[in-house]
Structures are given as C-alpha cells and as structure tokens.
Amino acid sequence: MAVCVAVIAKENYPLYIRSVPTENELKFHYMVHTSLDVVDEKISAMGKALVDQRELYLGLLYPTEDYKVYGYVTNSKVKFVMVVDSSNTALRDNEIRSMFRKLHNSYTDVMCNPFYNPGDRIQSRAFDSMVTSMMIQEPRFQ
Amino acid sequence: MEAAAGAGCGSGPPLLLSEGEQQCYSELFARCTGAASGGPGSGPPEAARAAPGAATAAAGPVADLFRASQLPSETLHQITELCGAKRIGYFGPTQFYIALKLIAAAQSGLPVRIESIKCELPLPRFMMSKTDSDIRFGNSAELHGTKAPIPYLLSEKNTFKRMDDEDKQQETQSPTMSPLASPPSSPPHYQRVPLSHGYSKLRSSTEQMHPAPYEARQSLVQPEGPSSGNQGPKPPRHQASLIRSFSVEREPQDNSNYPDEPWRITEEQREYYVNQFRSLQPDPSSFISGSVAKNFFTKSKLSIPELSYIWELSDADCDGALTLPEFCAAFHLIVARKNGYPLPEGLPPTLQPEYLQAAFPKPKRECALFDSYSESMPANQQPHDLNRMEKLSIKDGADFPVSTQDLTGDDKQALKSTMDEAVPKDTSEDPATPKDSNSLKARPRSRSYSSTSIEEAMKKGEDPPTPPPRPQKTHSRASSLDLNKVFQPSVPATKSGLLPPPPALPPRPCPSQSEQASEAELHPQLNRAPSQAAESSPTKKDTPYSQPPSKPIRRKLRPENQATENQEPSTTVGGSVSVATIKPHSTVQKQSSKQKKAIQTAIRKNKEANAVLARLNSELQQQLKEVHQERIALENQLEQLRPVTVL
Numbered sequence: 001m002a003v004c005v006a007v008i009a010k011e012n013y014p015l016y017i018r019s020v021p022t023e024n025e026l027k028f029h030y031m032v033h034t035s036l037d038v039v040d041e042k043i044s045a046m047g048k049a050l051v052d053q054r055e056l057y058l059g060l061l062y063p064t065e066d067y068k069v070y071g072y073v074t075n076s077k078v079k080f081v082m083v084v085d086s087s088n089t090a091l092r093d094n095e096i097r098s099m100f101r102k103l104h105n106s107y108t109d110v111m112c113n114p115f116y117n118p119g120d121r122i123q124s125r126a127f128d129s130m131v132t133s134m135m136i137q138e139p140r141f142q
Numbered sequence: 143m144e145a146a147a148g149a150g151c152g153s154g155p156p157l158l159l160s161e162g163e164q165q166c167y168s169e170l171f172a173r174c175t176g177a178a179s180g181g182p183g184s185g186p187p188e189a190a191r192a193a194p195g196a197a198t199a200a201a202g203p204v205a206d207l208f209r210a211s212q213l214p215s216e217t218l219h220q221i222t223e224l225c226g227a228k229r230i231g232y233f234g235p236t237q238f239y240i241a242l243k244l245i246a247a248a249q250s251g252l253p254v255r256i257e258s259i260k261c262e263l264p265l266p267r268f269m270m271s272k273t274d275s276d277i278r279f280g281n282s283a284e285l286h287g288t289k290a291p292i293p294y295l296l297s298e299k300n301t302f303k304r305m306d307d308e309d310k311q312q313e314t315q316s317p318t319m320s321p322l323a324s325p326p327s328s329p330p331h332y333q334r335v336p337l338s339h340g341y342s343k344l345r346s347s348t349e350q351m352h353p354a355p356y357e358a359r360q361s362l363v364q365p366e367g368p369s370s371g372n373q374g375p376k377p378p379r380h381q382a383s384l385i386r387s388f389s390v391e392r393e394p395q396d397n398s399n400y401p402d403e404p405w406r407i408t409e410e411q412r413e414y415y416v417n418q419f420r421s422l423q424p425d426p427s428s429f430i431s432g433s434v435a436k437n438f439f440t441k442s443k444l445s446i447p448e449l450s451y452i453w454e455l456s457d458a459d460c461d462g463a464l465t466l467p468e469f470c471a472a473f474h475l476i477v478a479r480k481n482g483y484p485l486p487e488g489l490p491p492t493l494q495p496e497y498l499q500a501a502f503p504k505p506k507r508e509c510a511l512f513d514s515y516s517e518s519m520p521a522n523q524q525p526h527d528l529n530r531m532e533k534l535s536i537k538d539g540a541d542f543p544v545s546t547q548d549l550t551g552d553d554k555q556a557l558k559s560t561m562d563e564a565v566p567k568d569t570s571e572d573p574a575t576p577k578d579s580n581s582l583k584a585r586p587r588s589r590s591y592s593s594t595s596i597e598e599a600m601k602k603g604e605d606p607p608t609p610p611p612r613p614q615k616t617h618s619r620a621s622s623l624d625l626n627k628v629f630q631p632s633v634p635a636t637k638s639g640l641l642p643p644p645p646a647l648p649p650r651p652c653p654s655q656s657e658q659a660s661e662a663e664l665h666p667q668l669n670r671a672p673s674q675a676a677e678s679s680p681t682k683k684d685t686p687y688s689q690p691p692s693k694p695i696r697r698k699l700r701p702e703n704q705a706t707e708n709q710e711p712s713t714t715v716g717g718s719v720s721v722a723t724i725k726p727h728s729t730v731q732k733q734s735s736k737q738k739k740a741i742q743t744a745i746r747k748n749k750e751a752n753a754v755l756a757r758l759n760s761e762l763q764q765q766l767k768e769v770h771q772e773r774i775a776l777e778n779q780l781e782q783l784r785p786v787t788v789l
Contacts, residue, residue, distance in 0.1 A: 114435060
C-alpha cells in the first residue's frame with residue numbers, strides 16, 4: 001500500500017529507502033527529505049514534555065495532491081517515513097499504524113543481529129521482504 | 143617428446159603419441175600443473191609444451207583427473223605404478239602422458255599394461271564440469287551445462303563425501319598423491335580447485351550413470367551405498383580433523399537421502415557444534431550472546447554481510463542470542479558457505495530449531511545415551527530416515543511451538559518415537575533417561591538463562607576473598623601475658639586481672655553471727671576468707687596487693703567488732719537470745735572460715751600476679767637493653783656514613 005518507505009537515522013541520513021520502481025524515484029526521495037523537517041518540528045513540539053509521553057506515531061506529516069506522507073519516530077530518534085498514494089482512500093489510520101508497527105518490529109530484529117552495526121545501511125533480507133509486502137504493487141497497464 | 147618420454151620412462155617402451163593425443167595430454171598436464179601452482183585453469187598449451195620437462199604435475203589435480211576418468215581405483219593405482227610416478231615420486235610429463243595413455247587403454251577395456259599403450263587408442267575420457275568449462279575433453283562436452291543448478295547443489299554434498307572417500311583411500315595407499323587431507327592451512331583457493339573438480343566429476347559421473355538428470359537425487363543412493371560403509375572409521379577421524387581447526391576443508395559428511403542434504407546435520411557435525419557451543423557457553427541450555435557469537439563467527443572469515451544473513455536465518459526468534467539449535471544451524475550454514483554452497487533463501491527445514499531439537503537429543507550431562515544413539519544412528523539411518531522424517535514432521539507439528547525449556551521432554555519423546563522403530567537396545571536406556579532428564583530438567587531450569595552467567599562467575603571470582611581476620615593487637619614479644627587485661631582498670635581489680643569478675647557481695651554477716659565469730663576468730667577467718675573471695679568482690683578495699691591478707695581480716699574484724707559492740711548491750715537479752723544465737727553461731731563460723739579461704743585464695747592469686755608481673759618486668763627490661771644496644775649500633779653506623787666534615 002505504501003509507495004515509498006524510508007528509514008532515517010538519528011543524524012538524518014537514510015538507513016534504508018525503497019520506492020516502488022517508477023520512473024521518478026527521485027521525487028520520492030525528495031519528499032522524504034522534506035518531510036524530515038516536519039518530523040523534527042513535531043518532535044520538538046512534543047519534546048517539551050517527557051520523551052516517554054511522546055507518541056511514536058506522528059500521523060500525517062503533510063499531504064500533497066498525489067501523495068500523503070506519514071511519519072513515525074522511535075525512542076532512539078530513528079524515523080520511519082512512509083509515502084502512500086492519495087488515491088488509496090481505503091487506507092485507514094490504524095492500518096498505517098499497524099504498518100509502522102511492523103516496520104518497527106522488523107527494524108528491531110535487524111538491530112538484534114550482532115553483525116549489524118548501528119548506522120549501517122540495512123541490508124537484511126527479512127526486512128526487505130517485509131517492506132516488499134507492504135509496498136503497493138503498481139499495476140502495469142501497458 | 144617421444145624420445146624424452148622414452149628416456150624418462152626408463153625401462154618402459156617409447157611412447158608414441160598422436161597429434162591429438164599430444165595436444166590433449168599437454169593441455170591436461172598444463173592444467174594439472176597450472177592448478178597446482180594456483181593459476182587459473184590452464185596455461186596455454188604452447189607454453190606447456192615448451193617446458194614440459196620442467197613442470198611436474200601436482201598430485202592433487204592429477205588425482206582428481208584420474209578419478210574423473212571413472213576407472214576403479216585399483217586400476218588407477220596400477221596405472222600410477224606402471225607409469226613410474228610411484229617410483230619417481232612425482233608426475234613428470236612423461237609419467238603423466240603414460241598414465242593418460244594407460245587410462246585411455248583401460249577405458250577402452252584393455253588390460254593395464256605397458257604393452258597396451260603401444261596401440262592406437264582413443265583419447266581418455268574425463269568428466270569435467272562447468273567450472274572447467276574452458277577446456278572440454280573428449281566426450282564430456284555433452285554432459286554439461288543444462289544439468290545443473292538443482293542436481294549440482296544437491297549432489298555437491300555427496301560429491302564431498304565421494305571425493306573424501308577416495309581421498310582417504312588414495313591417501314592410505316599412495317603417499318605420492320598427497321590428498322586433500324593435507325594440512326588445514328593449505329590455501330583455500332587451492333582447496334577449492336580440486337574440490338570443484340571433485341564436485342563436478344561426481345555429479346557428472348552420477349549423471350552418466352543415470353541419464354535422466356532429475357533422477358540424480360535417487361541415483362545418489364547408489365553412491366551412498368558403498369560409501370556408507372566407510373562411515374564407521376570416518377567419524378573419529380573427522381572429529382579429530384574438525385576439532386583441530388576452525389577451517390572446514392574436511393567437509394563433514396551427510397548420509398541421508400533427502401533433498402536437504404547439504405542442510406542436514408550429521409552426528410559428527412552435531413557433536414562438533416555442541417563442543418564449540420560449550421566452549422563459548424558452558425550451559426547447553428542457555429544462550430550465547432550476540433557479541434560472543436559475533437566474535438566467534440567472525441573467525442570464519444566470511445564477509446560481514448554474509449554472516450549477517452546467516453545470523454538472520456538462524457536466529458529464529460530474533461532475540462540477539464543463539465540457543466543451541468540456533469547455534470548449530472548457524473554453524474552449519476557457515477560451514478556450508480565456506481565450502482561453496484550458496485546460502486538458502488530461507489532456513490531449510492532441517493535446520494529449523496524445532497527440528498534440530500527434536501531430531502537430536504540435547505547433549506545431556508552424561509552423554510552415554512547420546513553415544514549409544516549415535517552409534518545406532520549411522521547403522522540404521524538409511525532405512526529409517528524415511529520413517530523418522532514422517533514421524534518427526536508429525537512431532538514437529540505437535541510440538542510447535544517448542545520452548546527451549548521443554549527440550550529435554552521433547553527429546554525424550556522424540557527419542558522414544560524413533561527408538562520404537564529403531565534399535566531395540568536403546569529402549570533399555572529410556573527408563574534411565576526419564577530419571578536423568580527429570581533431574582537434569584531441574585538443574586538447567588534452576589540455572590540462570592542469561593548469557594552473562596560467564597561474566598558473573600568471572601566477576602565473583604575476581605572479588606578478592608575476604609582477608610583473614612587480623613591478629614588481635616597483642617604485644618609482639620611478651621605474648622604469654624595478655625597485657626590488655628592486666629592494664630585494664632577494671633572490675634577484677636581485686637586480686638589480679640586473671641580472675642573473672644567475682645560475683646556479687648554476700649550479704650554482710652549480721653552482728654549476731656559475727657559475735658559468734660569473734661570467739662573463734664582465727665580459724666573461721668581462714669575458712670571464710672576463701673569463700674568470701676570466691677563469692678564476692680569485697681573489693682575496693684582489697685585493691686592494694688601489698689596488704690591483701692590483712693584487709694579482709696581487718697574488715698572482718700570490724701564487723702565483728704561492731705558486732706561485738708552491738709552485742710554487748712544486748713547480752714542482757716542473751717539468755718533469750720542464747721537459743722537463737724546457737725544456730726547463727728554455726729553459720730557465723732562457717733562464714734568466717736569462708737572468709738579465711740577467700741583471703742587465702744586472694745593471697746595466692748596476688749602472689750601469682752606478682753610473679754607474672756615481675757617476669758614481665760624483667761623481660762621488658764631486657765628488651766629495653768637490646769633496643770638501647772641497637773640504637774647505639776645504629777648511631778655508630780650513622781656516624782660512619784655521615785660524610786666526614788672535618789676541616
């Protein structure tokens with residue numbers, strides 16, 4: 001259902017970014033990048049209170065005419081950003097939440113691997129397969 | 143070439159090689175030498191021909207090549223003997239060519255004799271594989287290619303075994319053909335080349351035997367047959383070689399017939415993995431932490447992404463720690479990867495933790511059961527594999543999810559289910575195991591499951607033991623006397639410091655009693671003194687040691703005097719009192735005697751104390767003298783050492 005999924009490290013560089021293969025993947029990368037500002041804004045707004053009280057799921061970061069961008073932050077300031085197609089109206093908020101939860105779980109599994117150094121790009125096949133399952137299958141009408 | 147061949151052959155007949163043969167042989171020879179030196183495949187034939195005399199073919203590739211000819215090993219030995227390599231100890235070009243010729247002869251059905259090579263022979267056929275695809279020989283061209291990905295993978299494990307068998311045989315019989323059991327430090331790529339020779343040869347050999355390539359799996363049964371007989375002597379050898387080093391050139395062998403062969407763990411492998419696990423973590427039911435495992439697996443020199451992937455596959459519960467079955471799976475995958483198997487996409491069913499726990503008994507404290515089981519296993523494995531697979535698959539379904547804590551119970555059940563059909567002798571051990579496993583169950587459970595148990599133990603060991611209790615402060619030299627007690631201004635001040643504080647004062651003798659006492663003064667006094675001393679702390683008056691005897695007496699006298707004084711005015715009442723006084727009289731007497739006794743003991747003790755103190759005094763005086771002397775000596779030394787400032 002997602003068009004693009006990205007995992008951003010605390011220092012705001014991408015650990016993992018994958019889009020549905022289209023001709024214009026750069027657009028998605030750019031959207032993710034700009035969404036980081038919004039994420040930071042949301043974090044800092046809530047950050048006055050204790051970190052524990054901050055909810056991990058950030059919700060809709062910003063909508064564009066074609067896409068909507070959702071965000072999620074972990075307690076270690078690792079951000080998950082998901083771009084979904086606006087035309088996909090059937091997608092409910094709790095579905096997005098569940099997708100983020102799955103992402104978070106897979107991410108922790110990746111972290112549990114002792115051969116993974118935090119800060120490396122995520123090359124886990126399990127993670128890939130999980131993301132694939134979440135990604136929209138773009139129908140090719142050609 | 144021929145002349146040289148003839149000369150080198152010694153007594154052998156001159157070798158006549160046709161043009162095609164020459165080319166073929168020289169290529170082969172170049173390959174063998176090229177492979178030996180680690181070069182990629184063969185050098186150009188021209189170069190080989192240019193320097194045939196200088197090169198010698200290494201035994202390894204030559205051995206593989208000969209084996210690829212699919213001649214029985216006796217024939218090969220005969221050939222090596224005939225061609226003179228045995229005599230000389232290496233394969234020179236002439237020997238090599240003769241050998242090839244003999245191979246061709248043998249393949250054509252001619253007896254292996256020198257005479258055979260005189261006639262015109264076809265080229266010897268060697269089954270090569272796609273890895274050697276750059277050079278194709280004889281008829282082998284058609285045997286490649288399409289076959290393979292599936293049978294290649296599946297038969298690889300087998301090829302190991304086959305090749306290993308032959309290696310072993312070769313090894314025992316021909317020292318010149320140094321086999322792959324050469325020291326584990328041999329460079330991996332060198333290993334790989336003959337290994338790949340081996341793979342391909344066997345694969346293609348099996349394919350040759352069974353034309354339908356996809357029946358290659360079943361065809362592996364036949365090669366299994368003869369080789370399974372070798373299982374017995376192999377395991378100990380394997381184990382020794384495996385345990386010798388981490389490197390896995392000696393590939394442990396499978397003897398199962400199933401498609402998951404590369405991923406099936408054999409007994410020896412299992413034991414080896416368990417030993418390695420124990421070396422990292424003494425408790426087999428506990429975990430190995432991620433960092434410990436990482437260090438260990440990094441030694442295998444696989445790349446980090448691969449290790450990461452292997453971890454991902456094997457750590458089924460993704461907890462960052464490896465239990466024993468997970469560890470075995472990971473180890474097995476590493477072993478497989480090191481031997482060239484590509485890693486699977488998913489964890490094979492035979493490496494699943496549940497399967498591993500169920501299929502193999504967990505190593506218990508006493509491995510007796512395990513040993514007996516493993517003995518029975520190889521003997522019965524083949525026919526029973528099918529049954530066991532079915533049973534275990536059912537078991538897996540039933541036991542899923544199996545927690546690590548239920549391991550021993552499931553193992554027992556799995557054992558029972560397999561043993562019912564398997565060797566009956568093992569069932570006798572089953573009654574033993576419930577008791578053992580029950581007792582053992584308690585033990586592993588009570589043990590902590592954290593993998594930091596090692597660190598904790600280490601920490602505890604590192605805490606310094608509490609120091610022995612300090613010796614009490616005593617005078618170092620005069621240890622015979624406890625001066626603390628002596629100098630304490632305390633309770634027993636009475637007689638000496640040696641007595642415990644005496645009990646409370648007896649009531650003062652009443653005047654009536656003392657009146658009687660005055661009559662028999664001396665004796666009762668003496669009697670009473672000790673008793674008084676024993677009883678009381680009459681005390682403060684007795685402190686001066688110099689006059690102990692007199693004091694009690696004096697004190698006694700006083701009350702007596704007082705008593706007498708008291709009594710005088712009361713003599714008038716005497717008559718009436720006389721009766722009353724008779725009884726106290728005796729008690730008064732007793733009391734005075736007690737007092738005397740008390741006094742006497744006090745005297746004695748004071749004397750003792752005196753003596754002790756005197757002794758102490760003399761000792762201290764001596765010490766003082768010695769110290770004085772030392773001081774004088776030191777001062778003299780100082781004087782001597784001081785720089786002379788005489789002007």
